[in-house]
Amino acid sequence: MPLWSYVPKQLSRRSLGWERRSATSIVSSRPQSTTFHYVDRSKLRRSTMIRPKMIVVNDPYQIYYFDAVRGPSSSTINSSATLQIRRLFSSTHDDDDDNDAPVTQSSQQAVAPLSSRTQPIRIFYASQGGKAKLFAQELQQTLQDELHTVTTVTCQSCNDAQLQPGSALHLFLTSTTGVGQPPDNAKEFYERIMAMIDSSSASASSSRPLSKLEYAVFGLGNSEAHPQHFNAMAKSLDARLSELGASRVMELRLGDDGRTNDVTDDFEQYMEDLLDLLRQDHSPAEAELSTADVQIAKSISTKTSENRVEDDKSTASILKFSKTLLQTFLPTPMPLPSNNLVFTSTNTFSIQQHPYATQQRFLTTSLRRRRAKYEKFNEAQLQSQTAPSSAIDVPFEYSGESLEEYRNKANLSPWTPVPDSVARKIFDSATPGPEDIHVELGSGDGRVNFHAMDYGVKQSIGIDVDPDIVAKANDRLQRIHPQPNMQFIVENLMDPKSLAWSQHVPNATILTMYFAKDGLEKIRPMLEQALRGKSCKIYTCGYAMPGWESQIVETVLDMPIYFYDWGSADVHLVRPDSFIDALPPGMSPPSNRDQYMHKNKHSTYQPDPLPGFHPDDLKDYAWDDFDSPSDENRSNDNGK
Ligand SMILES: Cc1cc2nc3c(=O)[nH]c(=O)nc-3n(C[C@H](O)[C@H](O)[C@H](O)COP(=O)(O)O)c2cc1C
Numbered sequence: 001m002p003l004w005s006y007v008p009k010q011l012s013r014r015s016l017g018w019e020r021r022s023a024t025s026i027v028s029s030r031p032q033s034t035t036f037h038y039v040d041r042s043k044l045r046r047s048t049m050i051r052p053k054m055i056v057v058n059d060p061y062q063i064y065y066f067d068a069v070r071g072p073s074s075s076t077i078n079s080s081a082t083l084q085i086r087r088l089f090s091s092t093h094d095d096d097d098d099n100d101a102p103v104t105q106s107s108q109q110a111v112a113p114l115s116s117r118t119q120p121i122r123i124f125y126a127s128q129g130g131k132a133k134l135f136a137q138e139l140q141q142t143l144q145d146e147l148h149t150v151t152t153v154t155c156q157s158c159n160d161a162q163l164q165p166g167s168a169l170h171l172f173l174t175s176t177t178g179v180g181q182p183p184d185n186a187k188e189f190y191e192r193i194m195a196m197i198d199s200s201s202a203s204a205s206s207s208r209p210l211s212k213l214e215y216a217v218f219g220l221g222n223s224e225a226h227p228q229h230f231n232a233m234a235k236s237l238d239a240r241l242s243e244l245g246a247s248r249v250m251e252l253r254l255g256d257d258g259r260t261n262d263v264t265d266d267f268e269q270y271m272e273d274l275l276d277l278l279r280q281d282h283s284p285a286e287a288e289l290s291t292a293d294v295q296i297a298k299s300i301s302t303k304t305s306e307n308r309v310e311d312d313k314s315t316a317s318i319l320k321f322s323k324t325l326l327q328t329f330l331p332t333p334m335p336l337p338s339n340n341l342v343f344t345s346t347n348t349f350s351i352q353q354h355p356y357a358t359q360q361r362f363l364t365t366s367l368r369r370r371r372a373k374y375e376k377f378n379e380a381q382l383q384s385q386t387a388p389s390s391a392i393d394v395p396f397e398y399s400g401e402s403l404e405e406y407r408n409k410a411n412l413s414p415w416t417p418v419p420d421s422v423a424r425k426i427f428d429s430a431t432p433g434p435e436d437i438h439v440e441l442g443s444g445d446g447r448v449n450f451h452a453m454d455y456g457v458k459q460s461i462g463i464d465v466d467p468d469i470v471a472k473a474n475d476r477l478q479r480i481h482p483q484p485n486m487q488f489i490v491e492n493l494m495d496p497k498s499l500a501w502s503q504h505v506p507n508a509t510i511l512t513m514y515f516a517k518d519g520l521e522k523i524r525p526m527l528e529q530a531l532r533g534k535s536c537k538i539y540t541c542g543y544a545m546p547g548w549e550s551q552i553v554e555t556v557l558d559m560p561i562y563f564y565d566w567g568s569a570d571v572h573l574v575r576p577d578s579f580i581d582a583l584p585p586g587m588s589p590p591s592n593r594d595q596y597m598h599k600n601k602h603s604t605y606q607p608d609p610l611p612g613f614h615p616d617d618l619k620d621y622a623w624d625d626f627d628s629p630s631d632e633n634r635s636n637d638n639g640k
Pocket residue numbers: 126127128129130131132133175176177178179180181183220221222223226229230231232257263
């Protein structure tokens with residue numbers, strides 16, 4: 001079963017890379033490195049035994065940060081192990097660490113600053129046995145996950161036009177074969193490069209043929225088997241490109257396949273360093289903390305409670321990092337509130353309230369406000385038919401139609417996305433089993449349905465009145481997460497004869513919806529009719545079903561979730577006396593009301609405590625489902 005999530009690509013790739021290896025292997029394979037790992041909560045639950053350094057409780061993402069993996073050896077790791085965190089937000093290489101063995105060799109050649117971090121990237125590989133090719137593919141994926149535009153070709157097919165300067169960052173991955181020779185698929189390329197008119201004698205470097213071309217070379221070789229010709233091709237390519245006037249933006253990296261080395265480790269280190277280089281603008285580790293940052297941090301930490309972070313500099317780092325998060329992930333730049341931070345400390349410390357979470361809460365609230373505003377659209381607004389000015393002002397992306405048309409179509413309420421953590425909370429509560437059939441009324445882009453599948457329901461059906469958004473959900477279903485037991489259909493819930501009421505709702509065992517109050521009011525009679533004599537767990541988001549009393553109310557990021565346990569064997573829908581007469585035949589009056597009332601009532605959602613590590617959790621996990629090549633839209637999807 002594919003696990004679906006809205007983890008942005010920037011996050012998912014890294015977290016998966018980490019999770020695939022499992023916690024133990026991270027510690028044992030890279031004990032000296034300092035890394036961040038970002039893990040979506042739903043996946044974290046399955047795999048981690050490591051306590052995160054920092055939890056950003058936000059929405060739609062739960063991001064866990066692990067930093068400074070410098071823990072005990074793998075043999076001493078157990079489920080309660082907490083990695084020792086060495087330094088918060090340190091860079092990948094700890095300069096003060098004597099034990100950090102260099103994983104790659106570097107040449108002493110000059111390295112020029114990268115001109116632009118957003119230019120397209122071209123990867124050229126030269127591979128005899130296929131390893132460099134694999135690395136090139138991995139690198140492409142990783143860079144694409146970071147939203148770079150990347151193309152990968154063999155060195156052979158690299159033509160002169162592609163070597164034109166200024167157009168792209170050129171990354172070369174080349175192995176050496178034979179006795180210090182180029183792989184077959186790069187012979188011609190090497191000859192061409194070597195034969196290029198050597199203008200190294202030109203007085204101005206700018207007049208050389210490859211001036212302004214920016215490049216970095218990673219070599220694959222074997223120092224033990226071929227000490228004399230170790231990485232000969234990478235070395236000569238790197239030197240030659242420089243001779244031809246190109247700018248080396250990263251020192252030559254020589255991966256070593258020798259017995260005591262693993263070229264894969266070298267390559268991963270190279271990728272991390274390359275990513276650091278490309279992210280430099282956003283790196284809190286590298287950015288200097290300004291006095292203002294520290295000032296803000298001071299004011300925050302004095303405002304906050306018992307367990308404040310020890311020093312203001314760390315606080316400032318976090319703040320800065322959170323700003324980076326905001327810049328990176330929020331669709332619209334927003335002011336950063338600095339007054340809602342609470343630092344708490346457990347074994348490690350975590351941030352329960354984070355500016356980003358606050359932002360998201362603000363967003364969620366603003367969505368609700370927006371919805372309320374939308375509901376009150378008056379005639380004058382409709383008549384003007386002007387499209388809303390910015391994405392933040394609209395509840396849904398209009399696809400050309402007028403607001404009025406959409407409003408008529410979305411006759412219950414306009415679609416507004418349910419935050420992912422709300423959806424997850426619903427299914428955490430519903431604890432679906434393989435027999436459950438989930439139906440989402442007003443399914444929009446289908447996000448809740450995908451979550452339902454993730455939680456293991458037998459079938460999930462999304463029903464929405466708007467064909468455009470249903471098409472969108474179906475498109476995602478077909479292209480990104482194809483599976484037979486999901487369906488998105490167009491039905492008008494205002495039509496009592498709709499298949500929704502005669503077929504789908506009666507079969508549902510879990511029913512979810514996010515309608516405004518009057519929308520709920522409108523569908524309630526049909527819902528009650530359709531569910532006569534059935535058992536179903538019903539969840540409404542944002543608004544309570546008028547006339548019903550929920551057994552549980554949970555609030556996740558300011559959004560209440562109401563749970564109604566309709567007609568289960570021993571629990572019946574709790575409704576005021578006035579409604580008891582209207583109970584469908586076969587249903588007895590409410591009995592276990594007390595059992596449910598006030599349970600979790602208005603509890604505020606906290607992340608689950610991290611569970612222990614159970615290798616079994618990983619067994620059936622279909623990681624590859626994440627790597628669908630057609631995944632390209634996921635990061636931009638954001639529910640739209
Ligand atoms: C037949 C053969 C010859 C090789 N010659 C060299 C060499 O001269 N220098 C070197 O550093 N590595 C040499 N290697 C090691 C490879 O470069 C190294 O294993 C590399 O990871 C292979 O990458 P590829 O699969 O992309 O070709 C040789 C490997 C083979 C199988």
